[in-house]
Amino acid sequence: MSNLYLPKAVKISENVLFQEIEGECVLLNMESEQYFGLDEVGARMWQILAQGGDPLKVLTQMQLEYETDEETLRKDLSNLLEELKNEDLIAVEN
Amino acid sequence: MAQIGKRGFILNDDSLIAGWREEFAANQCLVLHNLIEKSLSEQIIERLRTAEFYSNKHFSSEQQEFASDLTIRENELAVHQIHLLLNNPKLFTLLRQITDCPQIKCFSGRIYRNLPNTNHHLEWHDDLEVKERLIGISINLSAEKYLGGFFQIRKKKSKEILGQIESQNAGDAHIFRISPELQHRVTPTNGLSTRTAAAGWFMSEPDASEIIRSLYAAQ
Numbered sequence: 001m002s003n004l005y006l007p008k009a010v011k012i013s014e015n016v017l018f019q020e021i022e023g024e025c026v027l028l029n030m031e032s033e034q035y036f037g038l039d040e041v042g043a044r045m046w047q048i049l050a051q052g053g054d055p056l057k058v059l060t061q062m063q064l065e066y067e068t069d070e071e072t073l074r075k076d077l078s079n080l081l082e083e084l085k086n087e088d089l090i091a092v093e094n
Numbered sequence: 095m096a097q098i099g100k101r102g103f104i105l106n107d108d109s110l111i112a113g114w115r116e117e118f119a120a121n122q123c124l125v126l127h128n129l130i131e132k133s134l135s136e137q138i139i140e141r142l143r144t145a146e147f148y149s150n151k152h153f154s155s156e157q158q159e160f161a162s163d164l165t166i167r168e169n170e171l172a173v174h175q176i177h178l179l180l181n182n183p184k185l186f187t188l189l190r191q192i193t194d195c196p197q198i199k200c201f202s203g204r205i206y207r208n209l210p211n212t213n214h215h216l217e218w219h220d221d222l223e224v225k226e227r228l229i230g231i232s233i234n235l236s237a238e239k240y241l242g243g244f245f246q247i248r249k250k251k252s253k254e255i256l257g258q259i260e261s262q263n264a265g266d267a268h269i270f271r272i273s274p275e276l277q278h279r280v281t282p283t284n285g286l287s288t289r290t291a292a293a294g295w296f297m298s299e300p301d302a303s304e305i306i307r308s309l310y311a312a313q
């Protein structure tokens with residue numbers, strides 16, 4: 001996945017539990033029994049993803065909420081999705 | 095319905111809270127049916143089939159044995175699942191609305207088993223060894239319906255039984271007040287089936303972030 005590429009849709013795995021604590025998010029992959037932590041920005045991206053699985057919606061919403069240019073946000077989101085996919089926390093539709 | 099699922103906590107009808115408050119005030123305990131969403135409780139119960147348990151005895155602050163059971167090893171996934179699910183600020187808010195307890199900051203607990211027709215027991219006790227405990231909870235994680243295993247809560251001085259909760263479905267929970275004026279117990283399990291429950295307390299300290307981070311660090 002290139003740094004600026006975003007998938008068409010994302011589905012959160014059925015094997016994930018998550019909990020938001022003090023603005024951050026802890027994810028537990030119940031299959032691998034591994035935890036994954038998200039900082040405040042990652043947690044907010046996860047929250048929006050959990051509502052519909054649309055990465056473009058995440059990008060749009062994050063641009064409204066954070067004073068960061070689109071390219072940086074797109075890169076951060078793309079990297080996050082790659083990591084989540086590698087941890088089997090999400091599945092992507094290209 | 096109040097429910098914890100894979101996507102968090104949902105309360106789909108605020109108007110239920112008034113009735114829950116009334117019932118809890120009268121009985122000092124309350125059943126929350128389907129608190130753990132069905133597919134999730136089934137997943138946890140499936141994990142428990144192969145989880146490791148050990149024989150355990152529990153003692154009061156006066157060093158009197160009041161309970162004997164099989165307790166799950168702390169590093170089992172189900173323990174992590176329960177702590178992650180129940181350390182939910184929205185759940186804390188609901189419990190405060192139902193019980194009028196002081197601020198809840200975390201959940202901490204364990205999973206245990208009572209085998210039928212054994213010396214496993216849970217006698218009258220108050221859970222006050224730890225002063226931060228505010229509200230107790232027990233969630234049924236039994237693979238099958240069991241016999242016996244009734245929860246009872248009573249006034250400590252008069253011994254008046256205030257509430258009794260009988261066998262529930264998997265994923266059902268009951269909450270109860272922790273107080274110097276109250277005691278609670280669970281009657282022995284009999285018949286053929288084992289009773290398994292996640293049990294613990296909503297507490298005034300420490301902060302939930304400490305509990306979650308300790309799970310994360312233990313990985």
